Amino acid sequence: MPTRRTVPQVLDRDFLEIRARMLDLAAALDRIDRASLPSHQTPDQRLAQIRSGLEALLVPESDRAETIQRLFSLEYDPHWSKRFELPVQSGR
Amino acid sequence: MRYIDPHIHMVSRTTDDYKRMALAGCAMVSEPAFWAGFDRSGPEGFRDYFRQLTEYESRRAALYGIRHHCWLCINAKEAENVELSRQVIAMIPEFLDRASVLGIGEIGLNKNTRNESTIFLEHLDLAARTGELVLVHTPHLADKYAGTRMILDMVASDRRIDPARVCIDHVEEHTIRAALDAGHWVGMTLYPTTKCTPVRAADMIEKYGTERIMVNSAGDWGHSDPLAVPELIFELKSRGHGEAEIRRVVYENPIHFFSGCPRFVPPVMS
Numbered sequence: 001m002p003t004r005r006t007v008p009q010v011l012d013r014d015f016l017e018i019r020a021r022m023l024d025l026a027a028a029l030d031r032i033d034r035a036s037l038p039s040h041q042t043p044d045q046r047l048a049q050i051r052s053g054l055e056a057l058l059v060p061e062s063d064r065a066e067t068i069q070r071l072f073s074l075e076y077d078p079h080w081s082k083r084f085e086l087p088v089q090s091g092r
Numbered sequence: 093m094r095y096i097d098p099h100i101h102m103v104s105r106t107t108d109d110y111k112r113m114a115l116a117g118c119a120m121v122s123e124p125a126f127w128a129g130f131d132r133s134g135p136e137g138f139r140d141y142f143r144q145l146t147e148y149e150s151r152r153a154a155l156y157g158i159r160h161h162c163w164l165c166i167n168a169k170e171a172e173n174v175e176l177s178r179q180v181i182a183m184i185p186e187f188l189d190r191a192s193v194l195g196i197g198e199i200g201l202n203k204n205t206r207n208e209s210t211i212f213l214e215h216l217d218l219a220a221r222t223g224e225l226v227l228v229h230t231p232h233l234a235d236k237y238a239g240t241r242m243i244l245d246m247v248a249s250d251r252r253i254d255p256a257r258v259c260i261d262h263v264e265e266h267t268i269r270a271a272l273d274a275g276h277w278v279g280m281t282l283y284p285t286t287k288c289t290p291v292r293a294a295d296m297i298e299k300y301g302t303e304r305i306m307v308n309s310a311g312d313w314g315h316s317d318p319l320a321v322p323e324l325i326f327e328l329k330s331r332g333h334g335e336a337e338i339r340r341v342v343y344e345n346p347i348h349f350f351s352g353c354p355r356f357v358p359p360v361m362s
Contacts, residue, residue: 001301
């Protein structure tokens, strides 16, 4: 079921929504910048996730959504079944 | 367009929703057993819930011309209580001969724990022994990727289970390929914010095709939309996709998957 649309057709429909979502994102980043960081606190790991996500958006590949999903995911442990002592072949 | 919502928790919805769904073209729903929003106090609470799913809810749906099917299990969240889970699993066969039951579900993982995995394997064993279809819930947010991989490991480890008789539900961009490659059916859940929006689901259908893919609203007591499947139909139509292709995803594919259940009588296709 491949897409039937051209780039201009996608932009005709989605451009304003993309613009609005970019503004939302920009405003959220400004909001974080305006907020204070408690002293003696280690950097919040979530900020690094957001920064990595923004960098991933600039990579011209067709699976950016999958990349963003993985950035916000815990890693899979291929030895999980041994850790749980369950009769499952993991890490295929 | 007539459609099927293969995953919706109608016990948590009002009768008005049945009417709106009927007006939007809903012909059939399937309702997996799930967490009620609180932990039940014992196995008898599940017996009443299974009676509600298999006896009462189908009558409520029929008032609006909607066929109601269901799935039975103890959900992943309450599966953390292994003793309770085993009592519920032992009770399920009492209900498996009822006409509206499609199989075992929605089993799965929530926080990817040892207890959840133990009970998932015991549900799989029940499905293998009784020849039932399986509907699998995959975890939320950060736990989804690892949990889905663990689920795929467990299903593949039970050689009695045909992967084509298992639907991996709530897939997203980072889990859909692995589930399809393993030979399973997949469900995309259309939620207003989390899981998958209708727009992103349409993107994944364009990328992966229509084979072994279903879409659902998973409407429940939380923030969800029982008319999410028509939203996807609208999105696909607006992108220029044909009625036959859309109908395959929202109507024919669920019937194909449900037909693996010997109790399921497919509707006459017009």
